[in-house]
Amino acid sequence: MGIEGAVGRQSAVVLLSGGLDSATCLAIASGKYEVHALTFDYGSRHSREIESARRLAKHFKAKSHTVLGIDLGAIGASSLTDPDIPVDTHKAAGEIGKSIPTSYVPARNMTFLSLGIALAEAKCANRVFIGANSVDYSGYPDCRPEFIAAFQKAADLGTKAGAEGRGVTIEAPLIRMSKAQIIKKGAELHVPFGMTWSCYSGGEKPCGRCEACLLRQAGFREAGIDDPLGR
Amino acid sequence: MGIEGAVGRQSAVVLLSGGLDSATCLAIASGKYEVHALTFDYGSRHSREIESARRLAKHFKAKSHTVLGIDLGAIGASSLTDPDIPVDTHKAAGEIGKSIPTSYVPARNMTFLSLGIALAEAKCANRVFIGANSVDYSGYPDCRPEFIAAFQKAADLGTKAGAEGRGVTIEAPLIRMSKAQIIKKGAELHVPFGMTWSCYSGGEKPCGRCEACLLRQAGFREAGIDDPLGR
Numbered sequence: 001m002g003i004e005g006a007v008g009r010q011s012a013v014v015l016l017s018g019g020l021d022s023a024t025c026l027a028i029a030s031g032k033y034e035v036h037a038l039t040f041d042y043g044s045r046h047s048r049e050i051e052s053a054r055r056l057a058k059h060f061k062a063k064s065h066t067v068l069g070i071d072l073g074a075i076g077a078s079s080l081t082d083p084d085i086p087v088d089t090h091k092a093a094g095e096i097g098k099s100i101p102t103s104y105v106p107a108r109n110m111t112f113l114s115l116g117i118a119l120a121e122a123k124c125a126n127r128v129f130i131g132a133n134s135v136d137y138s139g140y141p142d143c144r145p146e147f148i149a150a151f152q153k154a155a156d157l158g159t160k161a162g163a164e165g166r167g168v169t170i171e172a173p174l175i176r177m178s179k180a181q182i183i184k185k186g187a188e189l190h191v192p193f194g195m196t197w198s199c200y201s202g203g204e205k206p207c208g209r210c211e212a213c214l215l216r217q218a219g220f221r222e223a224g225i226d227d228p229l230g231r
Numbered sequence: 232m233g234i235e236g237a238v239g240r241q242s243a244v245v246l247l248s249g250g251l252d253s254a255t256c257l258a259i260a261s262g263k264y265e266v267h268a269l270t271f272d273y274g275s276r277h278s279r280e281i282e283s284a285r286r287l288a289k290h291f292k293a294k295s296h297t298v299l300g301i302d303l304g305a306i307g308a309s310s311l312t313d314p315d316i317p318v319d320t321h322k323a324a325g326e327i328g329k330s331i332p333t334s335y336v337p338a339r340n341m342t343f344l345s346l347g348i349a350l351a352e353a354k355c356a357n358r359v360f361i362g363a364n365s366v367d368y369s370g371y372p373d374c375r376p377e378f379i380a381a382f383q384k385a386a387d388l389g390t391k392a393g394a395e396g397r398g399v400t401i402e403a404p405l406i407r408m409s410k411a412q413i414i415k416k417g418a419e420l421h422v423p424f425g426m427t428w429s430c431y432s433g434g435e436k437p438c439g440r441c442e443a444c445l446l447r448q449a450g451f452r453e454a455g456i457d458d459p460l461g462r
Binding site: 067071072110114117118141147150154156157162 | 340350390
């Protein structure tokens, strides 16, 4: 990264949950841009993910890392934010994605992208990276390419950056990749998978039974790579 | 509101800041729907508005009132959320709207609408009301009808409700009304204007100099109605 990279390097906001998708997304973005990481503390059941996000932001030398508190628990209606709704468990990854799961958080990516755009405006960044993917997307409607494209239009019209003609571009580099492809890409970019966290339950070790764990296991298996988090 | 109204009355989420636009919007919505009010506690300089929102929600017999904490101060870049950026002051309402003001909060309506849609999904409501208006809009790009229309498309694609074919419709009944027209509409619907709060500075009494105060004063004057908050 000689002088060329150092002078006038463009910057990007990366939505960083601490999971392996967003970690891979961070690796991709930080290869090209100065990165501002953005993590949401949204009243999900555990803060294990946030700790992973902090470590990843540091590892990839993010220029800044904003942890933004947002009380999605006030809305509820998801097993990730409402303790009264149990997390779905499955025996195998193949069972997942037949319907929208209880872990769906209403309008989550819409909210997170809005805030990503907001931070991009504040930091004069012209890109927002999101690790959404539609292949192993578990039935989340807000991980589909059509949604991202429609949201881009709304963002172009609804922001100062857009109104002033220097819009913020949403990048979803993983959107058409399978979990195994994401893991291979992450390995190629030296993502420290041991720092990432996927499990929805958030104990000391991954539960191995929630949809996030099952997709992760199946992905590592298919990629032929060992998961440093074990199970 | 006979039996017809009582049985199967549809419900709506109303974004309620506590200002006179959102109060009028609440009055409009509560005439037709069972209302769930949603107020954001977003680290703006004062909580005077939130108290107004609480009183208004009670006055209009909202079925529920959610006050959702969101730390927009972590993003900053607005005089409403960053104490280091001064609130614009003006001598007259005519000076306002020539450029995007310092009170612009990056991607605010995008974020608030996303959360409004989220609450609508959680409450099985099929409408979200927002008091945005584009006439005295002070140069906020996210108050324009084109933005609302584009956001609607994104919401249809990015939500469970949309994916299941029962979308959430965004209603912006004030979008083409001037402040004076909004005040006349509010008066017609018996909005208790004394409960509303517009001033950005948030002391005991309105400051009379910020853009919100000036637009309010000019609106009441033009409508030929007395503002119970005085100046």
